[in-house]
Structures are given as C-alpha cells and as structure tokens.
Amino acid sequence: MTGSEEQPFRESEGWPLEAAELSLQQLVLESPDIKAFLTELAMLASTRLSVPGNTIHSGVTVLRHKRPQAVAASDPAAWALDELQNGFGQGPCLTALRQGSTLLVPDLAGEDRWRPYVRTAAEHGVSSILAVPLDLAGEAEAVLNLYSGRSNGFSGEDVATVESFTAQAASSLRLILRISQLREARNDLTAAMQSRTVIDMAVGATMAQNRCDRDTAFSILSHASSTRNVKLREVAATVITSISGEQRITAHFDE
Numbered sequence: 001m002t003g004s005e006e007q008p009f010r011e012s013e014g015w016p017l018e019a020a021e022l023s024l025q026q027l028v029l030e031s032p033d034i035k036a037f038l039t040e041l042a043m044l045a046s047t048r049l050s051v052p053g054n055t056i057h058s059g060v061t062v063l064r065h066k067r068p069q070a071v072a073a074s075d076p077a078a079w080a081l082d083e084l085q086n087g088f089g090q091g092p093c094l095t096a097l098r099q100g101s102t103l104l105v106p107d108l109a110g111e112d113r114w115r116p117y118v119r120t121a122a123e124h125g126v127s128s129i130l131a132v133p134l135d136l137a138g139e140a141e142a143v144l145n146l147y148s149g150r151s152n153g154f155s156g157e158d159v160a161t162v163e164s165f166t167a168q169a170a171s172s173l174r175l176i177l178r179i180s181q182l183r184e185a186r187n188d189l190t191a192a193m194q195s196r197t198v199i200d201m202a203v204g205a206t207m208a209q210n211r212c213d214r215d216t217a218f219s220i221l222s223h224a225s226s227t228r229n230v231k232l233r234e235v236a237a238t239v240i241t242s243i244s245g246e247q248r249i250t251a252h253f254d255e
Contacts, residue, residue, distance in 0.1 A: 038072035041169055045144060046074035049158070054150050057081065061093055063141035068094055081124065081147050088117040096131035097143040104159055105129045107151040128153040132162050134170040144169070195233040202236030205243055
C-alpha cells in the first residue's frame with residue numbers, strides 16, 4: 001500500500017448515492033447468495049473510493065456465534081487485513097462491529113488503542129482505517145472495513161458518503177437474507193415432502209408384500225431403520241429400489 005498527497009475520493013467526483021443505490025439493487029438481483037453479494041459490495045466500495053495514489057482495500061467481517069469471520073473482500077490484501085484483525089481479536093473494525101457505530105482511525109501512527117494490531121497493520125502498509133457497521137435489524141452483525149495506505153485517507157465527507165452507502169447496503173442485505181431464508185425454508189419443505197412420498201411408497205409396498213395394514217407396515221420399516229441405524233427414508237428408498245430397480249428415488253412437485 002502506498003501513500004500520496006492527492007485528495008481522497010469525494011461523492012461529487014464520481015459516486016453519487018443514486019448510482020450507488022442502483023448498483024446495490026442490481027447486486028440483489030444478480031447475486032446468487034449472501035457471500036457473493038458481500039464480495040460484490042466490497043469490490044464496489046473499493047472501486048468507487050479508490051483514486052490514483054490512494055487505493056482503498058475493502059472487506060466485510062461478520063460476527064457468527066460471537067466470533068468474527070472475514071467473509072468477503074475486494075482483494076487478497078483486504079482479506080488478509082481482516083483476518084489479521086480477527087486473529088488479534090481487537091481493532092477498529094471489531095470495535096465498530098461490537099459498538100454498532102462508525103469508527104475512523106485517521107492515522108495509525110498516532111493511535112494508542114489496539115497496539116499489537118495497530119503495529120502489525122502499519123507493518124502491512126496501512127495508515128488509516130474506516131469501519132462502518134451494517135444495521136441488519138437483528139438478522140446478523142456485519143461491518144464494512146476500509147483500509148488506506150495514506151494517513152488521513154478518509155475525509156469527513158467520505159465518512160458521511162460511506163455511511164449513506166452502507167445504510168443502503170444494509171437494506172439490500174436484509175432483503176438478501178430474507179430471500180435466502182425463504183429459499184432455505186422452501187428447500188427444507190421440498191426435502192420433507194420428498195421423504196414423505198418415498199416413505200409412503202415403501203409403506204404401500206410393504207403392505208402388499210406382507211398383507212398387513214398401514215400401521216404394521218410402518219412399524220416394520222421403523223424397526224428396520226432402528227436396527228440398522230439408518231434413516232427411515234433410506235430404508236424406504238431401499239425397499240422401492242428392490243421392487244422397481246430404480247437407484248435414485250425422486251418425487252416431483254409443482255411450485
């Protein structure tokens with residue numbers, strides 16, 4: 001990372017919030033999953049904030065089970081810087097994440113907090129850091145981490161711009177999370193229906209083979225499942241395969 005006396009990025013110079021909002025909406029439509037969205041988000045922030053002489057590296061850290069994890073980055077350098085901070089368990093980005101408020105470190109050389117991390121980050125060419133949490137309304141906890149190799153690499157106007165952008169990103173991410181939850185619920189329901197169908201087919205086949213009622217047939221399958229320590233669906237699939245010869249038992253549903 002290198003330094004320069006050039007002025008940092010300004011909203012008026014190329015990142016109007018309307019354009020950022022459109023970009024985020026496009027990300028929601030095109031990103032196949034949460035990680036892909038966050039990666040594109042980090043790359044968008046890095047691209048729009050960087051200017052000649054002041055390259056901005058951007059990463060996203062998410063708090064899972066009370067442990068921070070780097071989940072996306074604009075480039076390998078940003079990923080390494082996020083992982084470095086997570087390894088120390090302290091730093092401006094983690095503090096911003098836990099406090100839920102923006103944190104700007106204009107010059108690491110004059111920073112007395114998080115000394116082990118600050119010293120190591122400076123050795124990696126970092127001079128200033130901006131961390132802005134994403135308000136996900138309880139869905140998760142995440143923070144956008146921005147690193148500059150220049151002291152005072154982020155102005156007050158830059159901070160305000162990134163906060164506005166991050167608020168829009170959080171809104172988009174909440175939508176992505178809800179879509180993901182709905183997709184997972186649908187997939188779980190489909191899997192349950194498929195299992196139920198295969199089991200019902202096996203129960204019918206067992207009734208025919210043993211000339212018994214439904215409850216007895218189900219008990220036979222359940223006993224086989226318990227004795228073999230195999231899931232009931234797998235036992236049912238084996239029964240159907242032995243009769244039909246099909247190796248892959250699937251069910252189809254109209255959505």
